Amino acid sequence: MIVMKVIVFCLTLLSVSSNSLESRIEQLNEISYRSPVVKLDDDKYKTFIRTMPRNYSVIVLFTALAPNRNCLACKEVHSEYTTLARSYRYSRAFESDVFFTMVDYDGGAAIFQRLKLNSAPVILHFPATGKRKKEDKFDLERRGITAEAISKWVKERTEVSIEVIRPPNYTNAILLGLFLFAVSGTLLIKGNSLDFLYKWKYWAVTSMLIMFAMTSGQMWLHIRGAPFAHVDRNTGRTSFIHGGSSMMFVAESYIVAVVNGVIALGFILMADAPKDPNSLNAKYMSYGGLGLVVIFFSLLLAIFRMKHRGYPYSLLF
Numbered sequence: 001m002i003v004m005k006v007i008v009f010c011l012t013l014l015s016v017s018s019n020s021l022e023s024r025i026e027q028l029n030e031i032s033y034r035s036p037v038v039k040l041d042d043d044k045y046k047t048f049i050r051t052m053p054r055n056y057s058v059i060v061l062f063t064a065l066a067p068n069r070n071c072l073a074c075k076e077v078h079s080e081y082t083t084l085a086r087s088y089r090y091s092r093a094f095e096s097d098v099f100f101t102m103v104d105y106d107g108g109a110a111i112f113q114r115l116k117l118n119s120a121p122v123i124l125h126f127p128a129t130g131k132r133k134k135e136d137k138f139d140l141e142r143r144g145i146t147a148e149a150i151s152k153w154v155k156e157r158t159e160v161s162i163e164v165i166r167p168p169n170y171t172n173a174i175l176l177g178l179f180l181f182a183v184s185g186t187l188l189i190k191g192n193s194l195d196f197l198y199k200w201k202y203w204a205v206t207s208m209l210i211m212f213a214m215t216s217g218q219m220w221l222h223i224r225g226a227p228f229a230h231v232d233r234n235t236g237r238t239s240f241i242h243g244g245s246s247m248m249f250v251a252e253s254y255i256v257a258v259v260n261g262v263i264a265l266g267f268i269l270m271a272d273a274p275k276d277p278n279s280l281n282a283k284y285m286s287y288g289g290l291g292l293v294v295i296f297f298s299l300l301l302a303i304f305r306m307k308h309r310g311y312p313y314s315l316l317f
Contacts, residue, residue, distance in 0.1 A: 054129075057097065058126040062102075062123070063120050065078060073145070074121045086165075093163075138153050147164045226250060228250040241306055252303075263300070273286045
């Protein structure tokens, strides 16, 4: 009996030692060096987050990356989150005070249930001391999904500043080269004739395209890095228009740009219609332009009501 008690006591000491603070930090350092985002299951969640004491903060991305989940936002947030984690882990500023981790729903459903999470992606901060606060949940809709936005939030919660380092992106340089090539080719074909630059229709169309792009939210999307659309993982339904007023999808901006363009086309048809009241072309252009304006402006109001639930006005639908 004494021998058995000694064995049990030794095993207990070994278990406590393996879960000691120093041991946990060493394990996190080793795992994060191989993969900056540490994947957590239920056991690792208990070991690295719930076990106390803990003198390090943990950032956790709750996501659902399995193909059958059809979560486009999860993939985009995971990409930005990994960029941030890699930027910190392999930088000279890295210290064992913040670790970036991830819980996938298919491997950690119990953790989702324990934290009462019924959607993904969600990013939470587990502070080194004290309980989590409301601010320890990253607001994806308000802040955006870029690595820079997450980095700013991490600094607010942990006082750890992370410089986001992205791999070189040659897309803009290639597009600029193609644009210059197209312009050079046009000038070469035209020779010394630059009369086309003085035609107001070219400049009018260019100006309108720029205005449609800006008024549809393209600049906002470029800054925030919003997803193209949203697929409900429960129903499989794809939403191209976001239901909130503080967020939008890329597909939504395309829809708004097309609607604005058709409305503008309607006004142009009415303005350019022949002045002869007996002309059939004048009637077709006038009535056709009026119909386009009424129908698509009604659609624009309908989209606005989807994003602002309390808006009372409508036209046709």
